[in-house]
Amino acid sequence: MPVEFQTTDQLKDYYRNWISVYKEGAIRDVTLAKYWMSLSWIEKLAPDLELCDVTRVVYQQIINEYAKEHERQTTMDFHHQLKGAILDAVDEGLIPVDPTRKVIIKGKAPSGKKTKYLNQFELHTLLKNLKLGEKVNWDWFILLVAKTGMRFSEALAITPGDFDFAHQTLSVSKTWNYKDGGGFAPTKNKSSVRKIQIDWQLVMQFAMLVKDYPVDTPIFVTKERVYNSTVNDILERYCQKLEIPVISVHGLRHTHASILLYAGVSIASVARRLGHASMTTTQKTYLHVIQELENQDVDLVMRSLANLT
Known part of the structure; x- marks a missing residue:
């Protein structure tokens, strides 16, 4: 029986349903795990955020908070995983304007560790x-x-x-x-x-x-x-x-x-x-x-x- 997409009020709930509908069974388990990890960060950073309240400023604040504990590339990955769901919400009219537009990606400096290899x-x-x-x-x-x-x-x-x-x-x-x-x-x-x-x-x-x-x-x-x-x-x-x-x-x-x-x-x-x-x-x-x-x-x-x- 096909899964029906549920319209929800909060960002975390919408994102959870979006992963279930569009990602489960469509991507490798190791990649799917990264989406669920992103959800856990949404639940931590914006536990009560209403979907309709996701503006450019609010979205940028979420990215900034995530970037405080992650390197820039990891923050970029988080942004891309969340952006897919956000753009779908925009298409459905649940968010009036694309809040991911012109987002600034920050992040901690790379650890500088060299890749280990033999000569x-x-x-x-x-x-x-x-x-x-x-x-x-x-x-x-x-x-x-x-x-x-x-x-x-x-x-x-x-x-x-x-x-x-x-x-x-x-x-x-x-x-x-x-x-x-x-x-x-x-x-x-x-x-x-x-x-x-x-x-x-x-x-x-x-x-x-x-x-x-x-x-x-x-x-x-x-x-x-x-x-x-x-x-x-x-x-x-x-x-x-x-x-x-x-x-x-x-x-x-x-x-x-x-x-x-x-x-x-x-x-x-x-x-x-x-x-x-x-x-x-x-x-x-x-x-x-x-x-x-x-x-x-x-x-x-x-x-x-x-x-x-």
């Missing part, structure tokens, strides 16, 4: 010390993520059928819902559906490793529930033993991208390989790497100009 020598040290036997283990998982840059959930969902050994590609078209008990799930976004070119050595290794595995069965998922922390603990022990920076599985993804950028691979190619929705995401995530490369470019330009005598 090429450190990654080589890690990979050559992995225990890669004849049977699948988490060391093989670490190798695959390091060489493809896949997200944790994407790598968990990989089946033997996703490999095209003849053309040296690996298809990413799904994820594994490890947080909620397992099962295949959609990718993070449409751009995440992609083919990743893999090197001949990885082709030979995995062709032998998965030859007797069912084509459509995840390679790394057993009957036991999978936890991100399991692989992170293995990685941490390796890093400590080898005296290299301690990184997480997600840090392997950052390592993969950083090494490609330092090697001169274009931002557009790295973005496609990682499954980013846009190059902007890649640029923001690896700004420190890009800035370092730009500094090297400046030095190269200056040396080139100096030789023009």
